[in-house]
Amino acid sequence: MSIKVRIPTPLRKLTNNEDLVEIEASNVGEVMQELQARYPGIQERLLDESGEVRRFVNVYVNEEDIRFLQNKETVLKDGDEMSIIPAIAGG
Numbered sequence: 001m002s003i004k005v006r007i008p009t010p011l012r013k014l015t016n017n018e019d020l021v022e023i024e025a026s027n028v029g030e031v032m033q034e035l036q037a038r039y040p041g042i043q044e045r046l047l048d049e050s051g052e053v054r055r056f057v058n059v060y061v062n063e064e065d066i067r068f069l070q071n072k073e074t075v076l077k078d079g080d081e082m083s084i085i086p087a088i089a090g091g
Contacts, residue, residue, distance in 0.1 A: 001026060003076050005035070006083040014042045028059060029072035031082060046084065056087040 005021050012019060021038070025031045036043035048054050052071070059066045060083045066074045076082070 001076055001078040001080075003031060004079075004081045005031060006081065008084055008086055010086055011042060011045060011084065014039045014045070025076060027072065027076055028061065028066055028074045028082065031076070032072065058085040058087055059083070060085065 001024060003023050003025055005023055007015050007019055007021060009019075015021060015038075021035075023031050023034045025034055032043060032046060035046070046054060046057055046059075053059055053066070061069065061074055061076065062080055063083075066072070
């Protein structure tokens with residue numbers, strides 16, 4: 001299944017400045033693994049030591065937060081779009 005993954009500006013230095021990459025995967029966890037295989041070092045920016053999505057990273061599949069779906073087990077289908085969005089904090 002071909003999934004489109006939107007890469008945020010702060011991570012594009014790891015993806016050769018690509019803002020959209022296509023990945024074959026059946027769930028969000030597989031997307032993360034493939035991103036790491038293609039772009040070494042990106043996983044440590046997205047996942048914590050236990051392998052879960054970092055608290056300050058938001059991941060959406062078709063505009064739905066995976067935290068309200070099945071997290072990394074969220075099933076993907078051909079044509080889905082996944083967006084990685086770093087949380088923005090301010091004061």
